[in-house]
Amino acid sequence: MAEKIDGRKVAEDVVAAAKTGADRLKAEKGVVPGIAVVIVGTDPASQVYVASKSKKAKECGFHSVQHELAADTSEAALLSLIGDLNADPAIHGILVQLPLPDHIDSGRVIQSIDPDKDVDGFHFINVGKLGTGETDTAFVPCTPAGSMILIERVRGRDLSGLTAVVVGRSNIVGKPMANLLLAANATVTIAHSRTPDLPGLCRTADILVAAVGRPQMVKGDWVKPGATVIDVGINRIAAPERGEGKTRLVGDVDYDAAAAVAGAVTPVPGGVGPMTIAMLMANTLVSACRRAGVEPPRF
Numbered sequence: 001m002a003e004k005i006d007g008r009k010v011a012e013d014v015v016a017a018a019k020t021g022a023d024r025l026k027a028e029k030g031v032v033p034g035i036a037v038v039i040v041g042t043d044p045a046s047q048v049y050v051a052s053k054s055k056k057a058k059e060c061g062f063h064s065v066q067h068e069l070a071a072d073t074s075e076a077a078l079l080s081l082i083g084d085l086n087a088d089p090a091i092h093g094i095l096v097q098l099p100l101p102d103h104i105d106s107g108r109v110i111q112s113i114d115p116d117k118d119v120d121g122f123h124f125i126n127v128g129k130l131g132t133g134e135t136d137t138a139f140v141p142c143t144p145a146g147s148m149i150l151i152e153r154v155r156g157r158d159l160s161g162l163t164a165v166v167v168g169r170s171n172i173v174g175k176p177m178a179n180l181l182l183a184a185n186a187t188v189t190i191a192h193s194r195t196p197d198l199p200g201l202c203r204t205a206d207i208l209v210a211a212v213g214r215p216q217m218v219k220g221d222w223v224k225p226g227a228t229v230i231d232v233g234i235n236r237i238a239a240p241e242r243g244e245g246k247t248r249l250v251g252d253v254d255y256d257a258a259a260a261v262a263g264a265v266t267p268v269p270g271g272v273g274p275m276t277i278a279m280l281m282a283n284t285l286v287s288a289c290r291r292a293g294v295e296p297p298r299f
């Protein structure tokens with residue numbers, strides 16, 4: 001039976017390190033890391049994530065501000081708020097919760113964030129730095145960055161000689177994940193819905209990352225014996241066994257089937273999800289350290 005990779009525990013370690021780093025930065029330079037979290041509208045899942053981010057930031061001793069904007073907020077008003085946050089010296093990290101309402105161009109909003117405060121790592125400057133191996137100065141998107149830490153706990157930092165398959169080609173997870181695996185010397189393939197023989201390709205992977213948004217798509221016989229399986233999916237499905245109208249969260253991997261074959265697997269919930277929020281704290285601390293001219297800790 002595979003090791004269950006405890007993302008909650010690793011996330012606690014990351015948050016504790018961010019708090020220690022913040023305490024040091026304050027003691028040595030008088031600087032308190034500041035984060036602004038912006039949400040537009042009332043999507044219930046987004047509200048939970050944003051509340052969780054603000055709570056963690058406070059736990060880390062950060063200066064934390066939350067901007068809750070109405071669903072009909074204009075793009076111009078949001079861009080104006082971001083302009084103010086870009087200019088605010090007390091703010092080192094700006095996060096605009098996604099998805100945004102349809103009338104707002106997410107791309108335009110993301111590109112308006114100062115790349116030095118782009119703790120989500122979605123700005124072209126940070127995407128380009130990651131793509132060209134400038135990982136020391138890039139902000140790396142939180143979900144892939146957190147997934148890499150989980151992989152490191154199982155496989156170590158150098159993935160030379162290992163094959164990795166990333167299923168999913170999104171800008172937020174699949175592509176940055178592939179770049180990070182490549183930077184760690186893995187031999188990487190990005191697969192997607194049009195890849196022929198997806199199960200066969202996945203079976204070649206020492207490290208298999210599922211980020212497709214399709215509940216339990218990756219079956220046990222897609223997994224190479226002993227592989228490390230990272231499940232990035234968070235899907236809510238009906239759970240009639242829990243009672244009428246009840247739901248439960250599952251990943252993109254059929255956990256029980258994969259765990260019978262793999263060496264290590266992340267669960268959902270409790271795997272990659274908590275790492276996403278922890279890495280936001282790490283990125284915010286790194287941003288504040290850079291601004292203060294202090295060497296940031298390595299997470």
Ligand SMILES: Nc1nc2c(c(=O)[nH]1)N[C@@H](CN(C=O)c1ccc(C(=O)N[C@@H](CCC(=O)O)C(=O)O)cc1)CN2
Nearest residue numbers: 049096097098099120142143269270271273274276277
């Ligand atoms: N600006 C951003 N927007 C979004 C991001 C992001 O990284 N930046 N990622 C996702 C949502 N997300 C954070 O924002 C996120 C998703 C899930 C979790 C998490 O801890 N999940 C738990 C389960 C939670 C539950 O019970 O519902 C888990 O997997 O254990 C944290 C953050 C989209 N938007």
